[in-house]
Amino acid sequence: MNAAEVAKRAGIGKDTLRYYEKIGLISPPPRSANGYRAYNPAVLDELRFIKLGQSVGFTLSEIKPAIPFVRDPRPGCPLLTKALVAQVERVDEKIAELEQAKITLQRWLTKLASQQVSNSGA
Structure with a gap:
């Protein structure tokens, strides 16, 4: 597939695709050949995983170490498990902050x- 097709199918821009490749x-x-x-x-x-990771609050630098596991999944991966647990904790903290803001x-x-x-009564 060429860059335009990949970008379209992934719902990203070609510049984003090239940036992801560059980093x-x-x-x-x-x-x-051409x-x-x-x-x-x-x-x-990989691009779906990146978008999913971003949607739950991961940064690109946090997503990058997990990409090899998208290519070659391994059950019980400690690196991925640790990252997911840490992100759940960050989400819980954000929920608590938002609940306080709502109150x-x-x-x-x-x-x-x-x-x-x-x-109005005066």
């Missing part, structure tokens, strides 16, 4: 509503 995030594609990149269909799995916003709304009632 070693995806398998480097072999070049055809010099064009000829991507292996397996790169789509604060609700308190402000309640205070505003009570001020409107007292101001």
Whole structure:
């Protein structure tokens, strides 16, 4: 597959695809006789994994060490397990922060509503 086709199928831009290749995030594609990149269909799995990792809060630098396990899955991989546990902890912390923010916003709304009632009665 050429770069345009891979980018389209993965839902990313060609510049993003080239960037991922440049930083070693995806398998480097072999070049055809005319010099064009000829991507292996397996790169789509890598790109799906990258997008999934980003969607749950992983950075590219956190995703990069896990890419080889996408290519060659190994059960119980300690590196991947450790990264997933750490990310779950970060998500839990973010949820706690958001819950606290929600409580604060609700308190402000309640205070505003009570001020409107007292101001309208005067």
